[in-house]
Amino acid sequence: MTSQQTEHRGLSVQSISTSFGDGQARVAVLDDISMNVDEGEFVAVVGPSGSGKSTLLNAIAGFAPPDSGELLVNGQPVREPGPSRCVVFQEYAVFPWLTVRRNIDFGTRLRSWTGTRQQRAQIVDRYLDMMGLREFAEALPKTLSGGMRQRVAIARAYAVDPQILLMDEPFAALDAQTREYMQESLIEINQRERRTVMFVTHQVEEAIFLADRVIVMTARPATIQEVVPIPWKGPERTHEIKTDPEFVRLRRHIEGLLRSPDGHGS
Numbered sequence: 001m002t003s004q005q006t007e008h009r010g011l012s013v014q015s016i017s018t019s020f021g022d023g024q025a026r027v028a029v030l031d032d033i034s035m036n037v038d039e040g041e042f043v044a045v046v047g048p049s050g051s052g053k054s055t056l057l058n059a060i061a062g063f064a065p066p067d068s069g070e071l072l073v074n075g076q077p078v079r080e081p082g083p084s085r086c087v088v089f090q091e092y093a094v095f096p097w098l099t100v101r102r103n104i105d106f107g108t109r110l111r112s113w114t115g116t117r118q119q120r121a122q123i124v125d126r127y128l129d130m131m132g133l134r135e136f137a138e139a140l141p142k143t144l145s146g147g148m149r150q151r152v153a154i155a156r157a158y159a160v161d162p163q164i165l166l167m168d169e170p171f172a173a174l175d176a177q178t179r180e181y182m183q184e185s186l187i188e189i190n191q192r193e194r195r196t197v198m199f200v201t202h203q204v205e206e207a208i209f210l211a212d213r214v215i216v217m218t219a220r221p222a223t224i225q226e227v228v229p230i231p232w233k234g235p236e237r238t239h240e241i242k243t244d245p246e247f248v249r250l251r252r253h254i255e256g257l258l259r260s261p262d263g264h265g266s
Contacts, residue, residue: 008038010036010038010074010164011037011164012073012075013035015034015068016034016066016069017067017068018052018055029220029222030222033223037196037198039196041196042211043199043211043213044214045198046207048220051220052221060164060198061085061166062078063081084164085163086157087168088154088165089170090169094149097140098141100138100152101137103156104124104127104152104156107157107158108123127155131154133148133152146178147174147181150171150182153170164197165195167199180239183206183209199211204251204255207254208247208250209237209241213229214254230250
């Protein structure tokens with residue numbers, strides 16, 4: 001391992017490739033993907049349907065190691081799932097038999113440092129307040145709306161205290177109004193509890209609104225077509241920027257990349 005690999009804080013994806021199937025049925029999904037995501041950076045990934053966005057996330061999570069290449073978190077190789085990475089899925093992945101409080105507390109128990117019961121309760125209380133769930137602390141998930149269940153899943157993910165948060169289209173199943181609310185809630189919580197985030201989405205507007213950079217992938221076998229920096233930082237990232245001429249220009253640019261033949265550029 002080089003000194004550069006060791007010193008990089010965050011996620012390093014180094015020339016990973018992945019295929020599925022055997023023999024003539026084998027299909028290449030990811031083709032020599034490389035990127036760095038710095039510590040505390042929020043990166044969104046967009047690409048055509050079936051381009052391998054979720055495959056990339058699963059590789060980083062340790063669920064499906066790539067055929068070749070290497071994945072590093074803070075200079076340490078990723079070989080399997082671990083507490084350094086936590087995934088928030090599109091489906092509401094909460095335990096239906098546990099209350100909201102106990103769902104979030106489950107996250108604190110996954111930490112390498114579990115602390116005392118009182119310390120864990122303080123962590124849970126902080127995320128209940130941060131995600132607006134205090135009055136629903138003793139409710140079961142079946143009594144909650146989809147957006148509230150996803151808030152529980154996000155609160156539990158932050159309670160694990162991961163180095164990297166992986167989000168696989170977490171708002172895709174929500175209605176438009178709830179989705180906008182969740183976007184704003186995620187910006188707020190991540191400004192307060194800064195994490196390295198990789199966020200997969202099909203919505204270009206959502207990617208620009210949330211991310212520091214947008215990674216645009218090509219069609220399968222996926223490569224990185226372009227990395228688009230986003231100018232707004234911290235408190236500047238409000239709903240009003242969606243009508244800013246630069247926001248509109250970035251959206252048109254990224255949508256143009258995605259519409260290009262086979263997603264491989266013009």
